[in-house]
Amino acid sequence: MLENLKQFASEFFVTGDPLIYGADVSIGLVTIAIVAGLTYFKKWKWLWRNWLTTVDHKKIGIMYILAAIIMMFRGGVDALMMRTQLAIPNFEFLHPEHYNQVFTTHGVVMILFMAMPFMFGLFNVVVPLQIGARDVAFPYLNSLSFWLFFLGAMLFNLSFVIGGSPDAGWLSYPPLSELQFNPGPGQNFYIWGIQISGIGSLATGINFLVTIIKMRAPGMTMMKMPMFTWSVFATCVIIIFAFPILTVTLALLFLDRFGGGHFFTLDGGGNPMMYINLIWMWGHPEVYIVILPAFGIFSEVVSVFSRKKLFGYTSMVFAMMIIAFVSFFTWAHHFFTMGSGADVNAFFALSTMLIAIPTGVKIFNWLFTMYRGRIRFDLPMLWTVAFIPAFIVGGMTGVLLAVAPADFQYHNSYFLIAHFHQVLIGGVVFGYFAGMYYWWPKMFGFKLNETLGRWSFWFWNIGFYVCFMPQYLLGLMGMTRRVSTFDWDTGWGPLNVVSTVGAYLMGIAFILQAVQIAYSFKYREKDTTGDMWDAHTLEWTIPSPAPEYNFAITPVVDSRDPLWVDKQRRAAGKLPQKDAKPKYEPIHMPSNSGIPIVFSTFFFIAGFGFTFHWVWMGVLGLAGVLACLAARSMNDDEGFYIPAEEVEKTEASLRGTL
Amino acid sequence: MSKKPGSRLMFWVVLVVTVLSLALTVWALFAGSSNYAVLNPKGPIAEGQRDVIIISTILTAIVIVPTTILTFVIVWRYRDKPGRKAKYDPDFNHSNVLESIWWGIPIVVIAVLGIVTVRYTYALEPSVAIKSDKQPVVIQAVSMDWKWAFFYPEEGIAAVNTLTIPEDRPIRFELTSDAPMNSFWIPQLGGQIYTMSGMAMNLYLQADHTGKYYGSGANFSGEHFGAMNFDVNAVTESDYEAWVNKVKTESQPMTMDTYQSLAIPGTADKQYFSAFPENLFQQLVTQYLPGGLSESRQPVHTTPETQMDGK
Structure with missing residues (x-):
């Protein structure tokens, strides 16, 4: 025994x-x-009431961003372990088996559990405020989305200490990810972790699309929406079409592994190519899912900090929607080298290059927003300015990779690694940092420390180029991705040393950012204006942090930059300096609910059970999921009203006008 | 940089870190390999690919370089500072002429690049034979866990983890896998093509010069895939014949049993075989069809740990 x-x-x-x-x-x-x-x-009760059961989009957003930062730490440690292993030829820091787990985890964590929640966090914090809404369309579903993401991510991370991590790469191509070559539980953790959080992502996509379509303030037509909201709209459309593909693909892989299916196996008529097509039909749109909101953030920041309206608004909207549409027709450029033939390769090369046109237009529009502006270099703007050259180079190498005949030489090499890190860090991460610094006062009511932020900024940027520029050269020397070591006689050693130094500089930058957050929290100065950046859009018309009901009076909008225009009108004497005392009305609010976290925990239990082939546990978990669905359906809670007097009191104390 | 506490110290630290990083990079450029394999082709396919890489780089640089310069100029000129002379015009936010220009420029550049790309895509399609007055050599390459097997059906010999080819004569590689998919890449001779189970793909390459080139398994296929690199020895026609004869006379033949033990997951050293089972490559390609080889083979992956570290 x-x-x-x-x-x-x-x-x-x-x-x-x-x-x-x-x-x-x-x-x-x-x-x-x-x-x-x-x-x-x-604090248990406080935690449960204020955070774990909340349906307030602002708190959910904060929890998303917190989770994303923790996951960035985890993914970053993975990255440093890899760079340490590669710093010296024939180094024996990580055994190949361990190295394979580390790069697989790094990829999954950074894309799905760092970039995605960071993005959803910003959606949550900003979109309802920016369109003058009191919450998202489905607050309960919003909470469910978060907890599905969170417990999916925890399930995936659990593989680190229980059962063993997945080691078949971040997209887990079969047959390597099939039972025959990968019998351990790691791959099951991968399937269930992503599957559970993927359901949450799809729900968020639906939620925000409905929110944007149905809940905009009166007067805010589609073509008056702030650009970040437009980018969220475009992203949600992509999510709704792309994520079901991921769900189906992983479900089929699970059936192969768990039920003896033959969808992607070598024998029994299976075809791994099918998986590769499917996963990239999701995977390519996925990269546009994460980059488009960053484009939206840059559009907001560049106009506010140049003290100008955004240049070429209509062009920007069309460019974004074209990117969203074309993103579904480029997936095969990930495998030009799998023998599709010249016809297919030519088509996908052209469709990929097509994306460069609207992207180029966006860059020019940002530049001309700054042109004849008065540029302030606060942290959000610093990150935006740093993004432009990084993305120009990353975009250029992207076009080079799209040239199908040349891709036969770039594919799977460090040239590719350098390219996608340059667009994912230089584009997505820089963008989300810009967004985090920009909206931080709205979330917490104080700014992050400028000096520490600049220290971190410079370390990030130097480290970024020092790490990834050498990798383009290593790719041209023939170094392939995912090798855990190489011989001295390859001559790849010195440039790998440089790259590793760059990675550590970024590690220092991340620590500086953590220090910055802690320091700023300790020595925070409360914002009393609600509009710390002299901004343009509705979220800055209300106090920071926003009260739970967001807008005491629903705003009415007649321009793209309502706050900016109002401030100009006030300055010109066309509007009174202070609004007349409004007549407050009771505000309807949704009730908190403990079901989402319980629901997601049951999903976690089901995923854990199926990971270890403990069917009883899997069935138990799924039964719990059904019970939660039933409990929610039987629930007649219609929410509650905040009385008008209480709204008035809150507003008076927040705005300092009694 | 604005006058903020610590800004002088920050300036110097940033400067020193930047200069040290640049110095380290310069050292690395001289201390490391000077063989940028992709840009140093030794055969017609790699040459064509090198050309298209250079053409596409120049075409994109035509847009990229001015845009980057423009970025720095605009950011510098329109920064906020007291007494600035540059114009401030907050309502300048739309211009049909300007916007048409920057829709137009990328469209033209991408159109040109698209034409170049399509032409080269057809010209360099790897499954199309290289024009030559010589008969191509056929080599069948099989990626295994974690080694390469090369079969020379016309010569009747085989090799593991090493490749010898005659110079100046097209080689027709027939590629498949007897393990998770991998990718066959010899950068100085030409781009890669995947090896996939249950199918055979063709890749035509040619070496115009004798020499020793680096070849690798470019796609991740499990634990020791990093050990799947191999030398490619391009030799003169007469040396090639001598090498074939040497292998035929001095090496052992590969039997089905030899192959089966080679298929056990693990790394392997260079090996030569004077013969190999007839039609082995075809049998591996069709092994998953009803009645195929896979039905009679033991699954080799059930106990991967026991066979580790053959090296």
Whole structure:
């Protein structure tokens, strides 16, 4: 009996690696510290009421961003481990098996559990405020989306200490990801972790599309929407068409592994090519899903900090919608080298290059927004300005990769690695940082420290170029991705050293950012204006942080930059300096709900059960999911009203006008 | 940079870190390999690919370089500072002429690049034979866990993890996999093509010069895929014949059993075989069809850990 238990434990828990033991200990200590802290300060009830069961889009947004930053730490540590391993030829820091797990985890975590939640966090914080709405269309669903994402991400991360991490690459091509070559539970963690959080992503896409279509303030026509809202609109359309493909693809892979299916196996008539087509039909639009909101952020920031209206608004909207549409017709450029033939390759090369046209237009429009402006270099603008050259180079190498006959030489090489990191960091991460710094005062009511932010900015930017520029050259030397080591005689050593130094500079930058957040929190100066940046759009007309009902009076809009225009009208004496005292009305609010977190926990249990082929546990989890659905359906809670007097009191205290 | 506490220190730190990084990069450029394999082609296919890389780089640079310069000029000229002379015009936010120009420029550049791309796509299609008055050599390449097997059906010999080819004569590689998919890449001879189970794909390459070139398995296929690189020895026609004869006389033949033990996951050293089972490549390609080879083979992946570290 004891022997059986020992045997089970040694397979169940990941053993044998000092790094893992270190991680086990630190995870254990952090968990104990959190539990003890919450108990000591009697914060359990506070946590449950204010955060875990909240349906307030602003709090959900903050939780998304917090989770994203933690995941950026995890993915970043993975990146540093890889760069350490590659710093010296024939280095034996990570065994190849471990290295494969690390790069697989790095990719999945950074795209799905860092970029996606960061993006959803910004959606949540900004979109309802920017369109003058009191919440999203489906607040309960919004909470469910978050918890599905969060527990999906936790399930995936659990593989680090239990069962073993997936090691077949971030897109897990079969046959390598099939049972025959990958019998362990790692690949099941991958399927279930992504599957559960993917349902949340799809729901968020639907939620925000409906919110934008149905809940805009009176007067805000589609062509008067702020550009960030437009980018969210475009992204949601892509999500709704792309994520179901991912769900189906992973479900089929699961059937192969769990039910003996033959969709993508070598034998039984299966075809791995089918998976590769399907996963990229999701995977390529996915990169536009994460980049379009960054474009939206840059559009907001560049106009506010140049003190100008955005240049070429209509062009921008069309450019974005063209990108969203064409993004579905480029997927095969990920496998020009799989023998599709010249006809197919030519088509997908051209469709890919087509994307460069609207993207180029956007760059010019940003430049000409700055032209004849008065540019202030606060942190959001610094990141925006840094983005432009980074993205010009990354975009250029993207076009080069799209040239199909040349791609036979770039494919799978470090040239490709350099390209997509340049657009994903230089575009997406820089964009989300710009957004985080820009909307931070709206979330928390204070600015992040400027000086520490600049330190971090410079380390990020230097590290970024030092890390990735050498990788273009390494690619041209023939170094392929995912190799865990190489010989001295390849001559790739020195440039790899440079690249590793760059990675560590970015690591320092991340630490500086963490310090910046802690320092700014400690020495925060409360914002009393609600409009710290002299901004243009509706979210800055209300106090920071916004009250739970957002807008006491629903705003009426007659221009693209309502706040900016109002400020001009006030200055010209066309509007009174202070609004007349409004007549407040009771505000209808949705009730908090504990169902989403319980629902998602049952999904987690189901995923964990199927990961280990414990059918009883899987069925139990799914039964819990059904029970939660039923409980929600039986729920007649219509929400509650905040009385007009209370709204008046809150507004008076927040705006300092009694 | 605005006068903020710490800005002088920040300036110097940023400067020093930048200069040190640049110095390190310059050192690396001289200390490391000077063989940019992709830009140093040794055969017609790689040459064509090198040309299209250079053409496309120049075409895109025509847009990229001025845009980058323009970025710096605009950011510098319109920065906010007291007493600035540059014009401030907050309502300048639309211009049909300007917007037509920057819809137009990328359209023209992409149109030109598109024409170049399509022409080269057809010209360099890897499954089309290279024009030559010599008969191509046929080599069948099989990616395995984690080694390459090369069969020379006309010569009747085989090799593992090493490739010898005659110079100045087209080679027709027939590619398949007997493991997760991989990719066959010899950068100095030409771009890669995937090896996939259950199908055979053609890749024509040619070496115009004798020499030793680096070849690799470019696509991740599991634990030790990083060990799947191999030398390509391009030799003169007469040396090639001598090498074939040497392998035929001095090496052991590969039997089906030899092949099966080679298929066990693990790394392998260079090996030569004087013969190999007839039609082995065809049998591997069709092994998953009803009655195919896979039905009679033991699944080799059930106990991967026990066979590790052959090196």
